[in-house]
Amino acid sequence: MVLDNFSPRVLEQRGLDYSALSKDRPDLIMLRMPAFGLNGPWRDRIGFAYTMEQVSGLAWVTGEPDEPPLTPNGICDVTAGAHAAFAALLTLEHRRRTGRWVSVEVPMVSSALNIAAEQVIEYPTYGRLLQRSGNRGPAAASHKIYRCAADAGNGGRERWIAIAVCSDVQWEAPRQVIGDPDWARDEILRTAAGRRLARDRLDAEIGAWCATRPAVETAELLFAAGVPLGAVVLPYETRLNPQLQARGLFSNRCSIWWSARYCTRAGQSVSPAGRSVSTARRRRRLATTTARSCRRCSGCRKRRSRHSRPPA
Structure with missing residues (x-):
């Protein structure tokens, strides 16, 4: 191929x-x-x-x-x-x-x-020209990313939460979680069409409530009530997700895909420049490069001696 x-x-x-x-x-x-x-x-x-x-x-x-x-x-x-x-x-x-x-x-x-x-x-x-709508969706309301209280335990970094209320039944859940305030009882907010018309007001009220609360705690509270949502995390924080950990999607072990640099032909390896390299020499290079790449990897420090040996 x-x-x-x-x-x-x-x-x-x-x-x-x-x-x-x-x-x-x-x-x-x-x-x-x-x-x-x-x-x-x-x-x-x-x-x-x-x-x-x-x-x-x-x-x-x-x-x-x-x-x-x-x-x-x-x-x-x-x-x-x-x-x-x-x-x-x-x-x-x-x-x-x-x-x-x-x-x-x-x-x-x-x-x-x-x-x-x-x-x-x-x-x-x-004849409908779609336009930019930020984080708002065409049907759900509320449908937006709201700022939460800063993470005091991590240098005061900003935190956000994404909430999507997709039906009238789902709207009842956040109403109760936030204490069913007077503004949430407005008749216009009882239907999806009404909530879409009142998006600015709805986002302002929900945003004010989220701003005083930690994102992860708020996400767990609303999820338990049946609201589709997710706390916004930095990419490296995904490894802390218990579901992703349980699925085994992360590993501490390093690896080097040496085949991208050397291909094997009839017991020999050919470098990109065209030089023939013996298999034994290729293995030594692989072991050396792998060991160097693992020096900064905490998960491989205990296995460094294993990496330093050429593969059998």
């Missing part, structure tokens, strides 16, 4: 397109991931996530209503890779079942348009 994410001209100029490579390997699978496709007026344009988020319209609907569009900041890199991985698995299964080779094209812009499908459909079908 050959995978590439260059613009189409790169492999063609080097004589490495599908027609050339398949002469030596008739069973070749080739997965190509150009930015905009293998044909058309933009075929030779290059691009990455930031480009796709503008071209697909994702940036237009990202941000606050009274502020400029914001880039979603890299999501299209992930979605393009996921689409390509799925396509690769399908082509491998296709070859296993039929014995036939295949060439697959997965343009990066296609995965971005999949995410932007709602706004693509809304305008020609209903």
Whole structure:
């Protein structure tokens, strides 16, 4: 299998397109991931996530209503890779079942348009141009991220909580948790349509209540009452989540993917520069590099002697 994410001209100029490579390997699978496709007026344009988020319209609907569009900041890199991985698995299964080779094209812009499908459909079908709405959703109310009390135990860092009330039944739960104040008994807030009309007032009241409370404690309280929500955490804090720990999603052990730098051919290794390197020498390099990478890893300090030995 050959995978590439260059613009189409790169492999063609080097004589490495599908027609050339398949002469030596008739069973070749080739997965190509150009930015905009293998044909058309933009075929030779290059691009990455930031480009796709503008071209697909994702940036237009990202941000606050009274502020400029914001880039979603890299999501299209992930979605393009996921689409390509799925396509690769399908082509491998296709070859296993039929014995036939295949060439697959997965343009990066296609995965971005999949995410932007709602706004693509809304305008020609209903004449509705979707706009930026910040953290508010089209149906749920309340639907916003609220600031909570600062984390006194961690340098006074700001804390936030995301709350989404998706139905009239769910609205009763936060009402009771916050003490069923007079403003929450307003008739207009009893229906989802009324709460959407009163979003500014609703967000102000809930925001004032959250501002005096710690985020994690508030999240547990509201969740127990049946409110969909989540406390906003920093990425490194996800390892402290008991559910993710129970699922075994984190490990303290380091690893080095040496195959990205050295490939094995007939008992030898070939470096990117083309030099042949003996297998024994490659193992010594692997052990040395792994040991160096683990020196700063607290989870590997006790196992450093194990890493320092070349693999059998």
